[in-house]
Amino acid sequence: GQSLEQPSEVTAVEGAIVQINCTYQTSGFYGLSWYQQHDGGAPTFLSYNGLDGLEETGRFSSFLSRSDSYGYLLLQELQMKDSASYFCAVPGMIYNQGGKLIFGQGTELSVKP
Amino acid sequence: GAGVSQTPSNKVTEKGKYVELRCDPISGHTALYWYRQSLGQGPEFLIYFQGTGAADDSGLPNDRFFAVRPEGSVSTLKIQRTERGDSAVYLCASARGTSGTDTQYFGPGTRLTVL
Numbered sequence: 001g002q003s004l005e006q007p008s009e010v011t012a013v014e015g016a017i018v019q020i021n022c023t024y025q026t027s028g029f030y031g032l033s034w035y036q037q038h039d040g041g042a043p044t045f046l047s048y049n050g051l052d053g054l055e056e057t058g059r060f061s062s063f064l065s066r067s068d069s070y071g072y073l074l075l076q077e078l079q080m081k082d083s084a085s086y087f088c089a090v091p092g093m094i095y096n097q098g099g100k101l102i103f104g105q106g107t108e109l110s111v112k113p
Numbered sequence: 114g115a116g117v118s119q120t121p122s123n124k125v126t127e128k129g130k131y132v133e134l135r136c137d138p139i140s141g142h143t144a145l146y147w148y149r150q151s152l153g154q155g156p157e158f159l160i161y162f163q164g165t166g167a168a169d170d171s172g173l174p175n176d177r178f179f180a181v182r183p184e185g186s187v188s189t190l191k192i193q194r195t196e197r198g199d200s201a202v203y204l205c206a207s208a209r210g211t212s213g214t215d216t217q218y219f220g221p222g223t224r225l226t227v228l
Contacts, residue, residue, distance in 0.1 A: 031214065042117075042219040043156065043204070050214060087155050099211035100146060100169060103155030 002026045004088050004104035011110045012078055020073045020107045022088035030091045032064050032071045033101065038084045046073070046086075075109070083111045115139070117220035119205050125226045126195055134190040134223045138207030145188050146217060147180055148204040156204050162188060163211055195227045 004024045012018040022032065031050040035043040047055050049064035049071060061074040075082055085108050089101040118137045126132050138145050143164055148156035158172040162182045170180070177195075182188040192199055202224050206217040 035219075040221075042221045043206075045216045045218070048214060048216070089155070092158065099144060099208060099215055099217070100158040100161050100172070101148075101156070101217060102158070105153070106155050 002090060002092060002102045004090065004102065006086075006088055006104040006107045008105065009108040009110070011112060013112050014078055014080060016078050017074065017076050018078060018109065020075075020086050020088075020109070022071050022073075022104055024069050024071075024088070024090055024104075026069075026090055026102075029066060029069075032062070033089045033091075034060075034062055034073045035087045035089060035103075036084050037087065037106070043087065078111050080111050080113065083109055085109070117205055117207055117218055119203075119220040119223050121223060122221065123224045123226075125228065127228050128195060128197060130195050130227075132192050132195060132225065134192075134203050134225070136188045136190070136205030136207075136220060138186065138188070138205070139218055140186075142207035142209055142218075143185070144208040144211045144215065144217075145182060146206040146208070147188070147190050148206065150202045150204055150222070159190070159203075161211070168211070192225075195225075197227050200225055200227045 006022045033048045034046040037043045047062040064071040085106040087106045089103045092100045146161040147159040150156045160170040165185045177193045180190045202222040204222045206219045208215040208217045
């Protein structure tokens with residue numbers, strides 16, 4: 001089976017840096033994705049790590065260590081609009097399971113002024 | 114271009130009724146996924162289509178749930194004899210393919226409430 005663990009909530013102030021961690025247990029591994037979801041909105045793709053290391057996209061970066069089964073999402077220069085839920089996810093690529101995603105329970109980020 | 118759309122945005126029904134939820138994927142996307150999201154949880158996989166065929170329906174909770182995609186584009190999720198436990202947000206996503214690296218684009222979801 002597959003499972004992912006991430007903190008349920010994180011609070012930070014505007015302008016700060018915050019890191020959201022994700023540890024996973026999978027029978028196979030095909031990369032770690034991150035999605036953002038605002039209240040009542042659609043999950044929106046942020047980043048994907050297929051290999052170890054850091055991927056940077058503007059204010060957001062994502063890191064993966066396959067040997068540690070661990071990744072994180074780093075958000076810099078926090079803005080109020082970054083208040084949302086953040087999900088890590090892995091593809092369920094076992095046998096013929098195709099590209100379905102297995103999601104963590106999500107981390108609710110609250111950005112305070 | 115247009116993203117994934119879902120209708121209706123909200124559906125309130127009574128226990129025991131039948132409901133249909135519709136998903137219009139991004140044009141040209143061959144892969145289509147249905148997920149269900151309960152409050153405070155991550156999306157949970159239900160079923161996915163590669164073209165017209167259901168390639169994996171292992172996430173459907175029981176035989177009251179069924180989904181079709183007859184022409185390889187629009188998909189309908191059908192729930193018979195609804196129960197209060199079916200209340201959730203039903204999300205649809207589409208992708209160009211089914212590789213783990215193909216980004217899934219989600220619709221805004223249908224919030225189903227079973228009274």
